[in-house]
Amino acid sequence: MKRIVSLLLVLLMSVSLLSGCGGTGTTETSKAPDTTTSSAPEVKGPNENSTLNADITFWSSYTESSNYGQCIAAAADAFMKENPGVKITISFQGTDISSTLGPALQAGNNITMFEANSDNVIRLWNDYLMDLGDFYAATYPQTDGKPYSESIVPAYEILAKDQGNGKYVYFPYTPQFLNVWYNKDIFDACGITEKPKTWDEMMDVCATLKENGYTPFTSDQNHIDYNLSLYLERLLGADGADELANGDGSAWDDPAVLDAVKKFEDAASKGYWADNIMTVVVPEARQELVIDRKIAMYICGSWMPNNVRESAGDDYRWGSFTYPLAENGADDGSSLCYGCYGISINKNATPEEAEACAAFAVYLTLGEWGDYLVQTCNAIPISNDPNAKWPDMIADAEHIYDGITTRWPAHGHLRSNGDFLPTFQSACTKLYGGAMTAEEFVAECRAYFK
Amino acid sequence: MRQKKSTLFMFIAPAIILFLVFFCYPVLRTFAMSFFDAAQMSSKVSTWEFVGLNNYFALNSTSFPGALTMLFKVWLFCGIIVFVAALLFAVMLTSGVYGKGFFRSMLYLPNVIPQIAIGYMWTLYVFSSRFGMLKRVFTAIGWEAAANFAWTSPDNMFLSMCIAYIFSSTGYFVLQYMAAIEAIPKSLYEAAELDGASKIAQFVQITFPLIRNTLVSSITLWTSRVCGFFALSRVFASASTVSPLMYIYNVLFGTESSNTAVGVGAAASVVVALIVVVAFLVSNLIPKNNDIEL
Numbered sequence: 001m002k003r004i005v006s007l008l009l010v011l012l013m014s015v016s017l018l019s020g021c022g023g024t025g026t027t028e029t030s031k032a033p034d035t036t037t038s039s040a041p042e043v044k045g046p047n048e049n050s051t052l053n054a055d056i057t058f059w060s061s062y063t064e065s066s067n068y069g070q071c072i073a074a075a076a077d078a079f080m081k082e083n084p085g086v087k088i089t090i091s092f093q094g095t096d097i098s099s100t101l102g103p104a105l106q107a108g109n110n111i112t113m114f115e116a117n118s119d120n121v122i123r124l125w126n127d128y129l130m131d132l133g134d135f136y137a138a139t140y141p142q143t144d145g146k147p148y149s150e151s152i153v154p155a156y157e158i159l160a161k162d163q164g165n166g167k168y169v170y171f172p173y174t175p176q177f178l179n180v181w182y183n184k185d186i187f188d189a190c191g192i193t194e195k196p197k198t199w200d201e202m203m204d205v206c207a208t209l210k211e212n213g214y215t216p217f218t219s220d221q222n223h224i225d226y227n228l229s230l231y232l233e234r235l236l237g238a239d240g241a242d243e244l245a246n247g248d249g250s251a252w253d254d255p256a257v258l259d260a261v262k263k264f265e266d267a268a269s270k271g272y273w274a275d276n277i278m279t280v281v282v283p284e285a286r287q288e289l290v291i292d293r294k295i296a297m298y299i300c301g302s303w304m305p306n307n308v309r310e311s312a313g314d315d316y317r318w319g320s321f322t323y324p325l326a327e328n329g330a331d332d333g334s335s336l337c338y339g340c341y342g343i344s345i346n347k348n349a350t351p352e353e354a355e356a357c358a359a360f361a362v363y364l365t366l367g368e369w370g371d372y373l374v375q376t377c378n379a380i381p382i383s384n385d386p387n388a389k390w391p392d393m394i395a396d397a398e399h400i401y402d403g404i405t406t407r408w409p410a411h412g413h414l415r416s417n418g419d420f421l422p423t424f425q426s427a428c429t430k431l432y433g434g435a436m437t438a439e440e441f442v443a444e445c446r447a448y449f450k
Numbered sequence: 451m452r453q454k455k456s457t458l459f460m461f462i463a464p465a466i467i468l469f470l471v472f473f474c475y476p477v478l479r480t481f482a483m484s485f486f487d488a489a490q491m492s493s494k495v496s497t498w499e500f501v502g503l504n505n506y507f508a509l510n511s512t513s514f515p516g517a518l519t520m521l522f523k524v525w526l527f528c529g530i531i532v533f534v535a536a537l538l539f540a541v542m543l544t545s546g547v548y549g550k551g552f553f554r555s556m557l558y559l560p561n562v563i564p565q566i567a568i569g570y571m572w573t574l575y576v577f578s579s580r581f582g583m584l585k586r587v588f589t590a591i592g593w594e595a596a597a598n599f600a601w602t603s604p605d606n607m608f609l610s611m612c613i614a615y616i617f618s619s620t621g622y623f624v625l626q627y628m629a630a631i632e633a634i635p636k637s638l639y640e641a642a643e644l645d646g647a648s649k650i651a652q653f654v655q656i657t658f659p660l661i662r663n664t665l666v667s668s669i670t671l672w673t674s675r676v677c678g679f680f681a682l683s684r685v686f687a688s689a690s691t692v693s694p695l696m697y698i699y700n701v702l703f704g705t706e707s708s709n710t711a712v713g714v715g716a717a718a719s720v721v722v723a724l725i726v727v728v729a730f731l732v733s734n735l736i737p738k739n740n741d742i743e744l
Contacts, residue, residue, distance in 0.1 A: 099703045106492035123704065124490065221687060278603040279579035288580075418700045418708025419512050426604035426689035433603070450511055 041368035053085035054356035061116040064092040113357040118342035129169035130347040135358040142367030170342025173365035175380040177338035184317035195321035218274035220285040226299040229414035230323040237330030241413035249449025261438040278433035306378035320397035339410030483716035505717035540627035558621035569685025572614040577601035607688035630664035673729040
């Protein structure tokens with residue numbers, strides 16, 4: 001009897017252990033050569049003219065091991081060597097910074113400067129932001145004799161002033177936007193030469209892709225809302241999309257919304273999303289996109305190609321186009337979901353500390369180190385220098401800002417209600433997977449608002 | 451020797467001060483905040499705006515009621531399975547089985563692994579529809595229907611999350627029950643054997659009554675454990691798996707794209723705290739077994 005019990009237990013344990021040993025055959029990532037081939041700027045010796053003299057504590061929203069973190073640390077080392085009077089201590093907080101920095105500032109911790117997504121900077125730490133107007137008017141070695149405000153992409157200078165309610169409260173860098181990313185090789189293989197500009201044209205592209213044996217779309221569940229939410233933004237405009245997320249729910253009764261969702265139901269019925277769209281778990285879908293190379297498109301932020309660069313390898317050719325227009329839509333294509341990261345200075349910093357912080361922020365984001373950041377992190381340049389080069393990986397989106405006059409939130413209006421988001425994402429998953437009709441989709445979203 | 455009261459106070463003062471500063475103050479501040487509209491968790495009290503019970507009323511139009519229902523289901527369904535499984539393992543391991551120490555350690559192991567790691571282990575390596583263990587095992591034995599079951603689809607995410615939670619929780623209670631069973635004198639079982647009692651009869655007549663107090667206290671522990679349900683809710687992300695703590699986290703700190711509602715989050719925290727207190731009081735009402743002295 002005891003032996004039988006022992007055997008049973010061994011069997012159970014084995015099953016438990018095996019649960020951590022799922023198959024590996026298809027999970028191997030192609031080991032890509034390091035994309036950080038551009039060499040770091042030459043570290044200069046002490047600058048005898050430097051008058052900067054301060055100890056800076058810098059809290060970053062990146063992790064130390066990320067390519068952003070490594071670039072920031074290297075730039076800080078170089079800056080300290082050139083400016084012996086400055087000492088920079090960096091604390092890499094990662095995404096936890098949204099919950100850790102506020103209490104730390106409130107407790108009076110000596111945090112001189114910090115950086116994060118600019119929406120977070122404004123929303124969470126607005127009481128601690130120094131007015132950077134004087135620094136925007138100043139010139140720096142990296143601005144070629146021009147004021148800083150004239151050395152960055154105008155859209156981000158305007159955004160910074162807009163978010164600060166007329167004041168500049170952060171130095172922008174790492175611009176980001178939502179877009180459609182696609183595999184150029186697949187488009188070429190299918191003979192698709194024109195990027196779609198309207199929903200109908202995009203459906204034609206999808207049909208061509210299917211005919212050639214490719215799957216048009218996939219998405220991980222944490223990005224799955226972008227496709228429909230961008231369509232609704234195009235169709236209803238900013239106010240209409242905002243009402244869907246933050247209104248009393250009656251906006252979901254609009255027949256135009258149902259018609260829009262029906263277009264997605266129709267697309268789903270034609271198999272335009274990956275077969276496993278209902279079951280992929282983060283980051284399975286984007287890995288399949290770049291490893292299998294059988295799926296053409298993924299809608300996400302401009303950071304996505306960098307996130308999967310090691311799996312994709314150097315030979316993966318990223319294409320990009322702005323989300324197509326909806327028929328009779330409120331938006332004419334002059335709007336874009338975009339944002340950036342921002343470096344702010346604590347308003348309690350001394351003038352000497354603030355001056356050193358501003359000099360380091362400009363040093364990191366413009367000039368040689370700004371270029372290095374762009375190339376090593378596949379980031380978008382913040383410099384408005386016409387010679388500023390976009391990383392090859394995302395260069396296809398270089399003209400994304402042309403003709404843009406309206407800024408939508410970086411992740412769209414539908415995401416501004418974080419409590420509604422899980423309902424919306426789950427419903428999108430089922431809609432794309434063919435497990436839910438348009439009517440059921442609208443009813444489920446409507447039900448959230450009771 | 452008679453001690454002065456001041457000396458006694460001096461020795462317990464550090465503990466009391468720590469308790470007041472790190473427990474009572476945050477609790478009272480959160481309770482007060484639940485009646486105010488505040489910009490951030492750490493906003494100064496002078497900036498708060500009194501809104502009465504509006505934050506509590508506002509909870510009704512959010513996902514919080516659904517999150518509480520989800521938590522109750524976890525408490526009930528997972529609780530029943532965890533207790534039955536833990537009792538079964540405890541009885542098996544205390545029956546003189548070979549390798550008791552090894553099995554005990556293996557059963558407890560998932561309890562020391564962070565919940566986030568448990569979550570990813572299950573979603574990526576067990577439930578994955580492409581290369582998960584279940585897919586491979588069921589395909590290998592030719593059971594296609596089971597192999598194609600969509601464990602991580604939105605409709606099945608709750609079930610999958612419960613399985614992972616049961617896996618990570620059972621070991622903790624196995625240890626508790628084993629300790630209780632091992633405290634029962636062997637002579638009782640020997641006497642029962644002589645009287646011809648079967649193993650099942652021994653369990654029903656001896657083991658179960660004598661570990662009743664442990665079973666009751668484990669309900670309290672389970673309740674407080676379930677109320678802290680958070681990490682798996684984030685990994686098994688779906689509309690059906692939002693837990694109260696995840697809801698509170700989201701509205702207190704927001705995300706890169708969503709706004710905060712600190713007062714509403716504080717109100718939700720107070721509701722959860724009250725539920726824990728009520729559950730604790732109710733479990734204390736269950737009469738203890740004081741009839742038998744071992």
